[in-house]
Each structure stands twice: as structure tokens, then as C-alpha cells.
Amino acid sequence: MKEWFISGGSLFMSILTILLVIVVAVSVYFVVSITSGKAKEKTNFRHQLKYVKSIGLFTMITGILGQLIGLMDAFSAIQQAGDISQSIIAGGLKISMITTLTGIIIYLISIAIWFLLDLWYQKTLTS
Numbered sequence: 001m002k003e004w005f006i007s008g009g010s011l012f013m014s015i016l017t018i019l020l021v022i023v024v025a026v027s028v029y030f031v032v033s034i035t036s037g038k039a040k041e042k043t044n045f046r047h048q049l050k051y052v053k054s055i056g057l058f059t060m061i062t063g064i065l066g067q068l069i070g071l072m073d074a075f076s077a078i079q080q081a082g083d084i085s086q087s088i089i090a091g092g093l094k095i096s097m098i099t100t101l102t103g104i105i106i107y108l109i110s111i112a113i114w115f116l117l118d119l120w121y122q123k124t125l126t127s
Contacts, residue, residue, distance in 0.1 A: 008098035012066030016099065019059040020106050026052055027113045034121055049117050056110025063103020070096040 005013045030049060033039045042048070074092045078084050 004098060004102075007095055008102060009066060009070060012062065012069075012099045013102065015062055016059060016066075016102050016106060019055060019062065020109075023052060023055050023059070023106065023110045023113070026055065027117065030117050034117070034124060039121055040124065046118065046121060049114060049121065052110050052117065053114040056107040056114075059110070060100075060103040060107035063099040063101070063106075066099030066103075067096045070099070 005017075030039075030052070033042075033045070039045045071093075074096065078089070
């Protein structure tokens with residue numbers, strides 16, 4: 001995991017990690033709201049649940065941005081170097097996809113959390 005973080009680039013991987021922590025923190029807030037019954041008092045609580053999904057989407061877009069910036073740097077280096085072997089290019093492409101993959105994984109986690117929280121909230125309304 002540590003190698004994954006370092007290989008992906010510390011700047012964008014740090015941003016993605018912070019966004020993951022924010023997704024978890026917001027989710028915990030909504031869990032506490034549902035369990036304490038405060039969610040029933042709010043009229044727009046279901047709309048607020050979408051924040052989890054929105055932060056996850058922002059995380060995925062940040063991962064894609066990290067990949068694109070990495071690819072631009074890599075292509076600049078290839079252009080300056082001239083002749084580069086295909087294995088070096090393939091290795092660079094593999095490394096550049098780490099931020100995108102991490103962003104997509106966090107997005108999928110946020111969608112799953114949003115879906116479960118929404119189901120739980122709807123169930124508490126009917127009971």
C-alpha cells in the first residue's frame with residue numbers, strides 16, 4: 001500500500017487520501033444523524049445524502065486529473081529524450097493509472113455508502 005501511494009505521486013495521492021477521509025467523515029455524520037433520529041427532523045436530509053456521492057465524484061475527477069498531468073510530464077520527457085524503449089513507456093503508463101484507479105475505487109466506495117445510507121434512511125422513515 002505504501003509503495004502504491006509513493007508510486008502514484010505524493011501530491012495527488014495525498015489529495016485522494018484526504019478526500020477519502022472526508023467521505024468517511026461525512027458518512028459517519030450521516031450515520032449518527034440517522035441513528036439518533038435527527039434525520040427525520042430534517043426536510044432535505046435525503047438531498048444532503050448526495051454529498052457523499054458528490055465528494056466521491058470529485059475524488060474520481062481528481063484522480064483523472066492526476067493521471068493527465070503525469071502523462072503530460074511523461075510525454076515531455078519522452079520528447080526530450082528521443083528514442084525510448086516500449087517497456088519504459090508501458091511502465092510509465094502503468095504508474096500514471098494509479099491515481100485514476102484510486103479515484104475510481106474511492107468513488108465506488110462513496111456510491112456504495114450513499115446507496116446503503118439512503119436505503120437505511122428510507123427504512124427509518126417507514127418504521
